[in-house]
Amino acid sequence: xxxxxxxxxxxxxxxxxxxxxxxxxxxxxxxxxxxxxxxxxxxxxxxxxxxxxxxxxxxxxxxxxxxxxxxxxxxxxxxxxxxxxxxxxxxxxxxxxxxxxxxxxxxxxxxxxxxxxxxxxxxxxxxxxxxxxxxxxxxxxxxxxxxxxxxxxxxxxxxxxxxxxxxxxxxxxxxxxxxxxxxxxxxxxxxxxxxxxxxxxxxxxxxxxxxxxxxxxxxxxxxxxxxxxxxxxxxxxxxxxxxxxxxxxxxxxxxxxxxxxxxxxxxxxxxxxxxxxxxxxxxxxxxxxxxxxxxxxxxxxxxxxxxxxxxxxxxxxxxxxxxxxxxxxxxxxxxxxxxxxxxxxxxxxxxxxxxxxxxxxxxxxxxxxxxxxxxxxxxxxxxxxxxxxxxxxxxxxxxxxxxxxxxxxxxxxxxxxxxxxxxxxxxxxxxxxxxxxxxxxxxxxxxxxxxxxxxxxxxxxxxxxxxxxxxxxxxxxxxxxxxxxxxxxxxxxxxxxxxxxxxxxxxxxxxxxxxxxxxxxxxxxxxxxxxxxxxxxxxxx
Amino acid sequence: xxxxxxxxxxxxxxxxxxxxxxxxxxxxxxxxxxxxxxxxxxxxxxxxxxxxxxxxxxxxxxxxxxxxxxxxxxxxxxxxxxxxxxxxxxxxxxxxxxxxxxxxxxxxxxxxxxxxxxxxxxxxxxxxxxxxxxxxxxxxxxxxxxxxxxxxxxxxxxxxxxxxxxxxxxxxxxxxxxxxxxxxxxxxxxxxxxxxxxxxxxxxxxxxxxxxxxxxxxxxxxxxxxxxxxxxxxxxxxxxxxxxxxxxxxxxxxxxxxxxxxxxxxxxxxxxxxxxxxxxxxxxxxxxxxxxxxxxxxxxxxxxxxxxxxxxxxxxxxxxxxxxxx
Numbered sequence: 026x027x028x029x030x031x032x033x034x035x036x037x038x039x040x041x042x043x044x045x046x047x048x049x050x051x052x053x054x055x056x057x058x059x060x061x062x063x064x065x066x067x068x069x070x071x072x073x074x075x076x077x078x079x080x081x082x083x084x085x086x087x088x089x090x091x092x093x094x095x096x097x098x099x100x101x102x103x104x105x106x107x108x109x110x111x112x113x114x115x116x117x118x119x120x121x122x123x124x125x126x127x128x129x130x131x132x133x134x135x136x137x138x139x140x141x142x143x144x145x146x147x148x149x150x151x152x153x154x155x156x157x158x159x160x161x162x163x164x165x166x167x168x169x170x171x172x173x174x175x176x177x178x179x180x181x182x183x184x185x186x187x188x189x190x191x192x193x194x195x196x197x198x199x200x201x202x203x204x205x206x207x208x209x210x211x212x213x214x215x216x217x218x219x220x221x222x223x224x225x226x227x228x229x230x231x232x233x234x235x236x237x238x239x240x241x242x243x244x245x246x247x248x249x250x251x252x253x254x255x256x257x258x259x260x261x262x263x264x265x266x267x268x269x270x271x272x273x274x275x276x277x278x279x280x281x282x283x284x285x286x287x288x289x290x291x292x293x294x295x296x297x298x299x300x301x302x303x304x305x306x307x308x309x310x311x312x313x314x315x316x317x318x319x320x321x322x323x324x325x326x327x328x329x330x331x332x333x334x335x336x337x338x339x340x341x342x343x344x345x346x347x348x349x350x351x352x353x354x355x356x357x358x359x360x361x362x363x364x365x366x367x368x369x370x371x372x373x374x375x376x377x378x379x380x381x382x383x384x385x386x387x388x389x390x391x392x393x394x395x396x397x398x399x400x401x402x403x404x405x406x407x408x409x410x411x412x413x414x415x416x417x418x419x420x421x422x423x424x425x426x427x428x429x430x431x432x433x434x435x436x437x438x439x440x441x442x443x444x445x446x447x448x449x450x451x452x453x454x455x456x457x458x459x460x461x462x463x464x465x466x467x468x469x470x471x472x473x474x475x476x477x478x479x480x481x482x483x484x485x486x487x488x489x490x491x492x493x494x495x496x497x498x499x500x501x502x503x504x505x506x507x508x509x510x511x512x513x514x515x516x517x518x519x520x521x522x523x524x525x526x527x528x529x530x531x532x533x534x535x536x537x538x539x540x541x542x543x544x545x546x547x548x549x550x551x552x553x554x555x556x557x558x559x560x561x562x563x564x565x566x
Numbered sequence: 567x568x569x570x571x572x573x574x575x576x577x578x579x580x581x582x583x584x585x586x587x588x589x590x591x592x593x594x595x596x597x598x599x600x601x602x603x604x605x606x607x608x609x610x611x612x613x614x615x616x617x618x619x620x621x622x623x624x625x626x627x628x629x630x631x632x633x634x635x636x637x638x639x640x641x642x643x644x645x646x647x648x649x650x651x652x653x654x655x656x657x658x659x660x661x662x663x664x665x666x667x668x669x670x671x672x673x674x675x676x677x678x679x680x681x682x683x684x685x686x687x688x689x690x691x692x693x694x695x696x697x698x699x700x701x702x703x704x705x706x707x708x709x710x711x712x713x714x715x716x717x718x719x720x721x722x723x724x725x726x727x728x729x730x731x732x733x734x735x736x737x738x739x740x741x742x743x744x745x746x747x748x749x750x751x752x753x754x755x756x757x758x759x760x761x762x763x764x765x766x767x768x769x770x771x772x773x774x775x776x777x778x779x780x781x782x783x784x785x786x787x788x789x790x791x792x793x794x795x796x797x798x799x800x801x802x803x804x805x806x807x808x809x810x811x812x813x814x815x816x817x818x819x820x821x822x823x824x825x826x827x828x829x830x831x832x833x834x835x836x837x838x839x840x841x842x843x844x845x846x847x848x849x850x851x852x853x854x855x856x857x858x859x860x861x862x863x864x865x866x867x868x869x870x871x872x873x874x875x876x877x878x879x880x881x882x883x884x885x886x887x888x889x890x891x892x
Contacts, residue, residue: 062852066845073841073870080834080882087829087884115829221827230824279732287735308739308822319824474824481826488813495809499802499847538795 059126060133068127075123079114082106086113089252128218135211142204149189150196153507157530162506162544166527170552177508177527180554184547186506195508203535206497209490216487223480229255229264230476234344235271236326237468239292241342242270245316245475265315268294272302274323274469278401282351289320289471315477322347322472324355327385327408328465333364334458344470345385346428352398358382358430359410362419364460376439378417381462382430383410383445395447408464409447412456415440503534506547527551567670568730574663575684579719581656586712588649593709593786595642646705650698653708656715657691664688671730676746677737679879680726686875687718689754697758697796703788704796710761741818748811753871755804756843759797760868763861766793770858794857798850801864805843812836832886835874842867 058064083091092112096103110117157163171177177195178188186197231250235243243249245268247261255261270292277285288306293313295301305311311318324347332338345357358380365377388400389407396409418434434440446454448464455461511526529548533540664684668675675681694711698704733742765787772784787793815836816826827833846867849860878884 062848063854066849066852066855069841069845069848073838073845076834076838076841079829080831080878084829281731283731284735285732286738307735308741308818310821310824317824319822321824476824478820478825481820484826485817488816492806492810492813495806499806 056133059130061130062134065127065130065134068123068130072120072123072127075114075120078111079120082111082114084112084114086115124218128215131211132215135208138204139208142201142208145204146201150187150198150505152191153194153196153509153530157507157509157528160507160530160532162529162531162541164529164544164548166508166529166548167552168524170527171554172510172512172525172527174508174510176554177510177551180551181506181547184550193510193512196505197507198503198505200501200503200534202497202501203503204498206494206499206501209494210498211494213487213491213494217484217491220480220484220487223483224256224478225480226256226258228476228478228480229253229259230474230478232321232472232474234470234472235269236342236344236470237271237274238342239270242268242292244268244294250475265313266296267313267315269318271469271471274471276323276402276469282401284351284401287320287323289323289473291318316475317477319474319476320471321474324353324470324472325385325387325403325406325467326470327357327359327406327467329359329381329408330463330465331359331361331364331379331381332461332463333361333366333379334460335365335368337366337368339364340465342468344428350397351401353387353401354396354398355385356383357385357428360417360419360427360430362417375416375420376414378415378419379460380413380417380430380440381410382413383408385467389447389449403467405449406467407447407449410445410454410462411442412444412446412454412462413440414443414458502537502540504532504537504540504543505534506531506544508551567666571663571666571670572727574659574666575719575723578656578659578663579716579723581652581659582712582715582719585649585652585656586709586716588645588652589706589709589712592642592646592649593706595638595645646708649708649712650705653691653712654695656712657688657695660684660688660691660719667730671732673733674743674746676742676750677731677733678726678728679875680722680728682746682750683718683722683726683875685750686753686757687715687722689751690757691715693755693758693800694761697800701796704762704792706786706788707761707765710765711758714757714761736822739818739822741814741821745811745814745818748807748814752804752808752811753875755800755807756868756871759800759804760865762793762796762800763864763868766790766797766861767858767865769793770861794861797861797864801843801846801867805847808840808843812840830884830886831878831882832874832884835870835878839867839870839874842870 083095085092095112096107106112110119114120154160171180174190174193174195178190178197181188181195181197186199187201189196231245231247231253233243233250233252235241245264245266247253247255247264255264272290272292274290275286275288277287279285286306288304290302290304291311292300292302293311295313296315303311305318305320307320310320324344326342326344328340328342330338330340339361341359341361343357343359345355347353347355359382360378360380362378362380363373364379366373384396386395386398386405386407386409387402388398388404389395390397390399391405395407413430413435416434416439418431418439430440435442443458444454444456448454448462450464450466453461453463506529508527508529511528513525529544529551531540531544531547537543664675664681667681667684671677676685690711694708698708765784768780769784769787770790771781772787773790815833819828819833820826842863846860846863849855849863850857878886
């Protein structure tokens, strides 16, 4: 029906090959197959299916402890699953393969469409078909309608149609926004992916626990984090050198124990030497120039003073970790590996090390069992501890958790339990060898995440474009209308020289149920314009 | 106020139940002629996606049963109309329950799963009433809708109910209103969208000559093409809102948890829903994909939304653990 604007001349054909290159043909066919909508749909579906195990199985990136737990619970199955990347689904080869193929398919699809659309944007609306009455919409305008194609074109232009006048025909097209939006949407998806890639290449993050007090301050180096991950393009030396110390932490709770608000106050030493204080909370992170600091959690670190059998005392502030209990029952261990060093000889007896493990209850119940706290703030703080003496196994060189005792040492009898006791605030517990432990109080701690994610601005911008493009592609509609003026027969005998016939046709190029209404309105507007134009002209004259 | 809210929910469930019975009566009594007769002229003018724009394919009624049928048709129409008005009443009670709950809590009533389901269902009903206002010919779909409402609300009341409490610190942000309201709104529209989708699949099978059980229900449903267009219109409207909601969630997650996207179970399932619905929109735009295949994808999309709402809250623990269910 219409001819598309001429394509650029194809390069002069080369001499025909005798045999078509099979490899090329295969590649070309695979490419066509990959960029077809059917393949894209299948890949989309696969992507959705592949994401499911990421929610069913624990993921290392989300919750590494849960993964360890899973390994313990399913010692046979877990390694098998691990081998296929089931605990790192979103970084696994197969998940990456799916989305990379999908994005390749997407790019392969939108590039030619972009070229076509640019061409369409530059080209003029096509000439009218011969028989307008065959179009989905067709009408003959009333007699008072303007017969000047330029006047019709003016009405259409005012309604923001792209108009082309060819002799006594007016062609108009509208709704290029649909394809523009479509292309923007898909392009911004690619931009989001690039943002993700930038973030993982150049970003870094570290998590750690920070106990209140200036003596517990930390500076931003990799070693200071209990868990850190640097992108492949980031070196440890690249980390900006700021320091943080926790001045105070304010947690408020409702009488029911539900948390109401958290607020951490910190002192920041910027790399340039300036010092300032800042507050941050759960929904308002501390935004430093070079990284953001997020408050993830909080808890209590009991301060325990151990006086060994030689009368030398050491004080340890050990954060006890909460295990998901809303009333902040927390577990931890206080180890004193340098206890009981004979002051005369300076010798450390390897089997005289001391450690205490147990729970901390911010609000201990009045009566036993003292197993869980009854309220998250410190109304009746108490520690329930087991004392161990022996070899802590710290010299074995095997990395262990600082939050639990080395169970192997207990199992092989090198570390023996020598008592168990509940200690209220300020209470002192004298052990069988005359040494003693005193519960002095607690300090609050927070867990925080320090992050730098460079791709985020790009992602945010891409998301805005994505939404705009999506709206355009879903709600804009491409459609064409044509007006044709057939001059009246000048010999018809009419004094005005015979009335001209104006007819109009409309073609929605995409599904557009409201097109009939729009067409009718448009035709009416053109007709009315003739009338009002006439009146205006009369008025002027 | 909280007690008032609880009572209003109960009354709303009862009203939905009455409306459901009304629709069922209409369904049982009505014949195909009644559908076309019950459709006032309004939707024939039909702006937007005119469903009854095409003629309802009414098989010629044999002249013999004319009077009997028309009488039962009248009764069916009456039942249907009553059902529609009772749905309006139910929606009003439902809204009252939401408002009083919000007043009792002194915040938007979206703090836990109970309140969330309460709001999503209300959005579904409100959007349904809007559709019904524009296109009364679709009234028979009310049976499916009220059934869904009764089931979801009863489930919320029995299994999800929690006392009114203030928001936890993680939810105290203006993003709460932006993210949750749009999620609720789009979920409500997806919930409503599955009604014409399922009706289309039934009706389409019926029109293709299938006469086994679920397809026999299709005899009294509006024409398949119109149902399909409505399905698409609802999803096309909802999808950008859902997209916005997910983006808003990512922005909020960046402030609250330090990362925009971290594959928390809720996020993973939102991603799955988004991909499936995107698949639906693409499938529908592709001429070589049959419309019933595309519609099945939309139904699948809704299943992923349900999975996100119920499955994730009950089976997985993640950062979005605000449901108040154990």
